[in-house]
Amino acid sequence: MKKVIIPTDFSLNAQKAIDYALDLFKNETCTFYILHGYHNAPSSEMSKSATQKTLDILIKSLELQNEDQDFYFEGILKTESVINLTNHTQNIINADFVIIGTKGSSALSQIFIGSNALDLIEHLENSALIIVPPEYKNSSAKEIVLATDYKHRFTNTELSPVLKMVNLKETTLNIAHVKTEETLSNEQISNKELLKNELKKTKHHFFEIELQDNVAYTLYQIEKENQNIDTMVILKTKHGFFKQLLRENIIKNLSAKTKIPLLVLPQVNN
Structure with missing residues (x-):
């Protein structure tokens, strides 16, 4: 249950x-x-x-x-x-x-x-x-987007909620790499490969998007450019761009409106 x-x-x-x-x-x-x-x-x-x-x-x-x-x-x-x-x-x-x-x-x-x-x-x-959000309306949109900078090593426990949602909605999970640097570090490459392994039984694909002005606006651009997105997902990390989101003046920087739910995953402390 x-x-x-x-x-x-x-x-x-x-x-x-x-x-x-x-x-x-x-x-x-x-x-x-x-x-x-x-x-x-x-x-x-x-x-x-x-x-x-x-x-x-x-x-x-x-x-x-x-x-x-x-x-x-x-x-x-x-x-x-x-x-x-x-x-x-x-x-x-x-x-x-x-x-x-x-x-x-x-x-x-x-x-x-x-x-x-x-x-x-x-x-x-x-x-x-x-x-x-109050503007959200149930639709036929099928895709869920997990935004990441690959600076965190996802665990199965951390991914469990989004995988539950993928199953509930019978949808596809898209992993959006928000590029904050020109090339991935060895640690980022390793984290990406581990993420691929965790998702091997889930319908998914990876794509990249350039950081535009600030993280919030970049997330909005992902939604704006793909009308099939139903939910945006981010991980609540102690570092990385989640903390940047909290620091940004969102009201000032986000010039347009988002109408889809946001799923915030809890970080698991090892």
Whole structure:
């Protein structure tokens, strides 16, 4: 049985993440854990009991709407931050994915500013995170793109979430080398060969793209030039261009909008 954590603030963007998850796992047996971190403060719009009632109504609605699916729903509300509640739940259930919606005009732009999604990207432990932009629409797009600079040696554990998604979507995995130098080092060549070996049972192919201005804009260009891309994937590394993404002024540098989900893979510490 698959397990999925979905934090919610009961907004339309949060509902977008739920809808995405229901579609992604439509052919699977799956338990969805719908989380709400309650803020016990004078500025809170609803009391905790009213918030619990809202969560209960959402869970009941999801159960009724998905009676023909092999789905199970569990609502969890606690007085703590979204990131703490998500990490605590993940440590208990070991979910396959955490899925969250993001507000704003662009997934790649808005997730890197102050928000629940940013907190989850920076501090979520041991879980793959899918960020669903509000503009995303289910389509016939079939390709998943894993962006890498070959400076990291992928493990099977790190690749497991993206391979699960490839199987769920019955799609192709494209590995995009974002070129940050003219030639590959010996270490990069070795990492690429090891990655090929890990993917030998998966339909895939490799391609290269020049770094353009900044990493975020380069990722957007990959999407723009291939309308068949459904999901962009990056690894949350301590070094390399993931950290560059966090340093970049994404709002200023990303001039166009992305409309596809972003899958952030957790790095496994050896």
